[in-house]
Amino acid sequence: MINPHYQQIWKTVQLIPVGKVACYGQIADLAGLPGRARMVGKALGKVPKGGWQGQVVPWFRVINSQGKISFPVGSEYFAKQKQNLQDEQVVVLGSKIKLKYFQWQPDLAEILFSLEF
DNA sequence: ACCTTGACGGTTC
DNA sequence: GGAACCGCCAAGG
Numbered sequence: 053m054i055n056p057h058y059q060q061i062w063k064t065v066q067l068i069p070v071g072k073v074a075c076y077g078q079i080a081d082l083a084g085l086p087g088r089a090r091m092v093g094k095a096l097g098k099v100p101k102g103g104w105q106g107q108v109v110p111w112f113r114v115i116n117s118q119g120k121i122s123f124p125v126g127s128e129y130f131a132k133q134k135q136n137l138q139d140e141q142v143v144v145l146g147s148k149i150k151l152k153y154f155q156w157q158p159d160l161a162e163i164l165f166s167l168e169f
Numbered sequence: 170a171c172c173t174t175g176a177c178g179g180t181t182c
Numbered sequence: 183g184g185a186a187c188c189g190c191c192a193a194g195g
Contacts, residue, residue: 076177089177122176
């Protein structure tokens, strides 16, 4: 039995375009779970291997509100996330990304879509 | 049932 | 900028 909130979160993360990033709190809001940024982190840690409903869940496009990768510098996942982002042309300086240039800004249609169901 | 642990974030100083 | 504080809540022990 999978927590329905998690499913909503995975679905929202799948909307982040290639080359853009979003914050945990931003995803929580869009998923209809305001104030539950921590749950987004939990949910991403439980993404089924092979993705969700036939699609990959781009967990690496989610970073914290300070524009930084949340894994400890030097850890395996830190390296993996940084690599994945750089592979799609996102500039990562140390552990930091300039939200000003790379943060996903969903338009109204996308927001409405994500709120359905 | 109680306590702790997080891939967090806004407020405040 | 940064650090402390507190609210958040599912999971696991």
